[in-house]
Amino acid sequence: MSRKTFHAANMDNSHNPGMGLGERIATRRVATGMSQAELARRCGISREAVAQWESGATQPATKRLIDIAEALRVEVTWLIGGTQDPNIEIRRRVQSAREMLGLSQLDIDEILDQNPGYTQDLETGARAIYDTLLRRIAGRLHLRLEWLIDGTGPAVDPVEFPGGPPTRQELLRQALERKEMVSQALDYRAVPATASMPRDVAILGVTVGDDNVDFCLNGNVIDHVRRPPGLAGASNVFAIYVIGDSMYPRFEEGDLVYIQTGRPPKSGDDVVVELRGDAGKPGNCYIRRLVRRTSNDIQLSQFTPPIDDIRIPTDRIREIYRIARVSELLGA
Numbered sequence: 001m002s003r004k005t006f007h008a009a010n011m012d013n014s015h016n017p018g019m020g021l022g023e024r025i026a027t028r029r030v031a032t033g034m035s036q037a038e039l040a041r042r043c044g045i046s047r048e049a050v051a052q053w054e055s056g057a058t059q060p061a062t063k064r065l066i067d068i069a070e071a072l073r074v075e076v077t078w079l080i081g082g083t084q085d086p087n088i089e090i091r092r093r094v095q096s097a098r099e100m101l102g103l104s105q106l107d108i109d110e111i112l113d114q115n116p117g118y119t120q121d122l123e124t125g126a127r128a129i130y131d132t133l134l135r136r137i138a139g140r141l142h143l144r145l146e147w148l149i150d151g152t153g154p155a156v157d158p159v160e161f162p163g164g165p166p167t168r169q170e171l172l173r174q175a176l177e178r179k180e181m182v183s184q185a186l187d188y189r190a191v192p193a194t195a196s197m198p199r200d201v202a203i204l205g206v207t208v209g210d211d212n213v214d215f216c217l218n219g220n221v222i223d224h225v226r227r228p229p230g231l232a233g234a235s236n237v238f239a240i241y242v243i244g245d246s247m248y249p250r251f252e253e254g255d256l257v258y259i260q261t262g263r264p265p266k267s268g269d270d271v272v273v274e275l276r277g278d279a280g281k282p283g284n285c286y287i288r289r290l291v292r293r294t295s296n297d298i299q300l301s302q303f304t305p306p307i308d309d310i311r312i313p314t315d316r317i318r319e320i321y322r323i324a325r326v327s328e329l330l331g332a
Contacts, residue, residue: 020056021053021059021060021080022053022055022056022059023054024079025039025050025053025072025079026054028072028074029050029054029072032072032073034071034072036050036051036054039068039071039072041218041219042070042205042218042220043067043068043071043207044207044216044218044281044282045064062145062146062149062152063145063146063208064208065079065080065149065150066131066134067207067208069131070131070205076090076134076149076150080149080150087125087129088125089150089151090129090134090148090149091122091123091124091125093147093148093151093155094108094119094123094137095123096155097141097143097148097155098119098123100155100165101141101165101166101167102167102168103168103171105119105120105123107168107171107172108141110172110175111140111141111171111174111175112136112137112140113175113178132241132253132254133254134148134149135243135253135254136252136253136254139245139253140171140174141171142156142157142160142161142165142166142171143155143156144157197226197227197228197229198226198227199224199225199227200224201224201226201227201231201238201239201258202221202238202239203221203222203223203224203238203239203240203256204217204218204219204220204221204222204238204239204240205217205218205219205222206218206240206243206285207282208243214243214244214246214285214286214287215243215244215284215285216277216282216283216284216285217274217282217285218282219282225256228258228324228329228331229329229330229331230324230327230328230329230331231258231260231324231328231329232331234260236260236261236262237258237259237261238261239256239257239258239259240256240257240259240272241254241255241256242254242255242256242257242287243287244287245304246286246288246302246303246304247270247287247288247289247302247303247304248303248304249303250270250289250303251270251287257270257272257287257324258324258329259272259321259322259323259324260322260324260328261321263322264322265320265321266290267290267292267293268289268290269289269290269322269323270287270288270289270290270322270323271287271288271289271290271300271320271321271322272285272286272287272320272321273285273286273287273298273312273319273320273321274317274318274319274320274321275312275316275317275318276316276317276318283318286300287323288300288301288310289301289302289303290320291309294314295314296313296314297311297312297314298311298312298314298317298320299311300312
């Protein structure tokens with residue numbers, strides 16, 4: 001998923017706040033020269049669903065708004081409210097959540113692993129908001145993503161936290177544990193990105209799936225990233241942003257991982273498993289650890305929550321991509 005942020009204001013007449021959600025989708029789609037079928041393909045849904053959104057017959061689910069915003073190159077908050085300052089309501093909800101949880105701005109900096117002043121810039125509008133940041137804030141503070149995006153429902157899931165939201169002490173303890181985990185092993189995120197590396201590895205776009213699906217590869221190249229030294233000269237390399245927290249702390253939401261196709265995975269490797277799609281549509285994808293392979297199925301594991309016996313029949317699998325190890329990226 002792209003970490004870029006796009007401002008709707010001054011791009012075309014679609015920033016009119018008097019429009020409804022469906023009208024903004026339609027006007028922005030036409031302004032970008034995109035057909036309903038193309039928007040549907042990028043969002044992983046049917047053309048009929050797009051037509052119903054634009055006519056006002058139905059509205060997209062809150063989690064689908066990120067896919068639509070990315071495809072139309074606008075911000076989610078503009079898509080919802082049509083204002084020329086599309087981030088203001090999300091910024092207010094970040095501040096509201098911070099105060100509800102009894103956290104200071106410096107506490108949030110610590111929890112998000114950012115330098116002092118990051119949260120202050122975020123709340124005042126000096127720092128851009130992008131989709132993977134929203135997911136990281138929601139995950140680290142245990143907020144509902146729907147509430148953070150558009151204010152729908154409670155801020156904290158009452159089923160997950162029946163006794164009330166997590167305490168400041170608990171959130172800071174979790175932040176400390178994350179740092180200790182990272183310090184105990186070579187971190188995937190420690191790969192240097194120096195100017196000497198060519199920026200020629202394609203980042204493939206992803207579409208967020210249903211609640212039990214990590215993502216789908218949508219076929220779009222959304223950006224390019226610098227090539228690690230260990231992959232110099234390799235032609236069969238691409239990268240993706242991690243969706244979901246099933247492999248935390250190995251990978252976090254928004255981390256970038258590199259994949260070199262053609263290298264068969266073995267037991268213990270981290271992998272992206274792509275299932276076969278229906279009627280030419282992209283199949284569901286999962287990032288997991290490979291436990292073993294047989295002629296009939298594969299066994300996978302995940303870290304959060306810990307599950308060691310996830311099985312997928314072989315005939316449902318389109319491809320298994322091996323995620324490059326840190327030592328391979330460094331050329332060690």
